Amino acid sequence: MTSKTPITNLLVANRGEIARRVFRTCRELGIATTAVHSDPDAAAPHVREADAAVRLPGAAPADTYLRGELIVRAALAAGADAVHPGYGFLSESAEFARAVLDAGLVWVGPPPAAIAAMGSKTAAKRLMAEAGVPVLGALAEPTEADLPVLVKAAAGGGGRGMRVVRRLADLPAELAAARAEAAKAFGSDEVFCERYLPTGRHVEVQLLADAHGTVWAVGDRDCSLQRRHQKVVEEAPAPGLPADVRAALHTAAVNAARAIGYVGAGTAEFLLAEDGRCYFLEMNTRLQVEHPVTEAVTGLDLVALQLAVAEGEELPGPTPPPTTGHAIEARLYAEDPAKDWQPATGTLHLLELAHDHQEFTGAGPGTGAGTAVGSGLRLDSGVESGSEITPHYDAMLAKVIAWAPTRAAAARKLADALARARIHGPSTNRELLVRALRHPAFLAARLHTAFLTEHAAELTAPDTKGVGRAALAAALADAAARATALPSGWRNLPSRSQVKRYRAADGTESEVRYRHTRAGLLAEDHPDVELVEATAERVVLREGEVRRPYRVARYGGRAQQVYVDTPTGSTALTALPRFPDPTAQTDPGALLAPMPGTVLRTTAAVGDAVTAGQPLLVLEAMKMEHRVTAPADGILVALLATPGRQVELGTLLAVVQTTEA
Secondary structure, eight states: OOOOOOOOEEEESOOHHHHHHHHHHHHHHTOEEEEEEOSTTTTOHHHHHSSEEEEOOSSSGGGTTTOHHHHHHHHHHHTOOEEEOOSSTTTTOHHHHHHHHHTTOEESSSOHHHHHHHHSHHHHHHHHHHTTOOBOOOOSSOOGGGOSEEEEESSOOTTTTOEEEOSGGGHHHHHHHHHHHHHHHHSOOOEEEEEOOTTOEEEEEEEEEOTTSOEEEEEEEEEEEEETTEEEEEEESOTTOOHHHHHHHHHHHHHHHHHTTOOEEEEEEEEEOTTSOEEEEEEEOSOOTTHHHHHHHHOOOHHHHHHHHHTTOOOSSSSOOOOOSEEEEEEEESEEGGGTTEEOOEEOOEEEOOSOOOOOOSSGGGGSSSEEEETTEEEEESOOTTOEEOTTSOSEEEEEEEEESSHHHHHHHHHHHHHHOEEESSOOSHHHHHHHHHOHHHHTTOOOTTHHHHTHHHHHOOOHHHHHHHHHHHHHHHHHHHSSOOOSOOOOOOOOOEEEEEEETTSOEEEEEEEEETTEEEESSOTTEEEEEEOSSEEEEEETTEEEEEEEEEESSSSOEEEEEETTEEEEEEEEOSSOOGGGOOOTTEEEOSSSEEEEEEOOOTTOEEOTTOEEEEEEETTEEEEEEOSSSEEEEEEOOOTTOEEOTTOEEEEEEESOO
């Protein structure tokens, strides 16, 4: 009989959103909480919300959240009697799990042996094949007939150490790059190759098992909308699965769990090919980022069940509750999809995803597992207004989850919530999420892992009309802020105008001409638009018979950042000074750091002839690698970047002398 060990004080060996998520359940259960934090996270929300916090000196994950011995020491010092690993970092480290148990602490996760069995993807595939679960076999020596192939890290996930190879000639270099990234991220440089199915669906089964022999398949999820092999939109249940395929996936997942004596929460991930066949990908021996959608359709609190299982309790019944309705989660990342998903850093001035704070309605959203931001909506966030977004960690700011009785209603609700959000600060993928959720192919459940790439042009195209109206609203709000009173009448008369110029995120510039007269505000750019109302923070315009409100916020000094929000979307602008700053000019061939980060490696040398688009060096920021490429054909005449160097945004990295020069 399994002994029961009550948990009284839980340390979460993680940061940000997942730490806050676990703390919420602990508060409901009456369990004290302990946080750990790196130096950049000293003022983070998860630290402030914990009952106690222990510093992990340093900034880089390798010096802080990946130091298992420091975390165990922190738990003992704070009087914690249990450790929850969250996701990422050490959550799938069998060595860390053993260290926690050896210290006399309760480990809120599967047994170390089960983690070890699934820790290597190659070993896991062999084990699953022996258990009768279909797998995509590893390719020892890929040939032309196998292309394209996917290079994957054997010891980790999250898109790190993964490369798609379409030409055999590229394989050696991609293998080397994948090994280097995997070693840095997971402490192992083991990689392998498998067939790449570009239009397959990523479908997974949520598992929960206790130490008394009960294993639940708690529904399934579709996570096919991905970028750089990382999930962006997830939903439950997986839409459009035939009943026999769904049953087969659930059975395979339960068999996989039983084959390794699994206990706790975990996820079996599968690739569903176009021909309907499904293949085991991997098993994540932890709680998934996307667990809220399963909670929403089942009414379960998966963290509470994790804690109960860790205490030795039985699951409440032989089978899980049925699913009700549909839930979709969107990951809000600080990045620019139009610039190859370039991550963004800086101050998050405002994060406001709803104006009402109703309690959840519907199925699972009423569990209290997340923060209610509206009817059927949930927000799980690691940041808040005023937070600093640094390059040290993942680019995810928050997860927004919507539940509704149907999939179409959930997609509509989530898209609307994101469109109405006020997010002032670093660039985000918010607009891409809204467009994806409203895309006909998504609504028809025509999903696959190349969805975002296939529809990239539509999902990232600039909204030129929206930018023009936003610039007009920004200029009028600025005029109102400068004037003691602003008349509401507005008609277009020939007159000498003041000029305001703005630059949008895509680099396009807008110019607005206006001036004050006794007759009102005169403008020559928008003769069909009538000013109804203008203050420093709110502008109302009428175009024909349609009246639209705009909320305007400004931050910064000379190059002022302006955010214009409407009920249907938001536009970020930079107010340009009247006269350019001569010190801001750079040579045409100068390559500046597009983000703060660390130089991982250089791929060219001074004196090399380079071609446009050729990678010259690789930066690491927010757990991802980013290539810096030559802007044009020419000669690399300067290379200031060296491996290991920390660079700030705008740092000069290299200079290419173009052929024409």
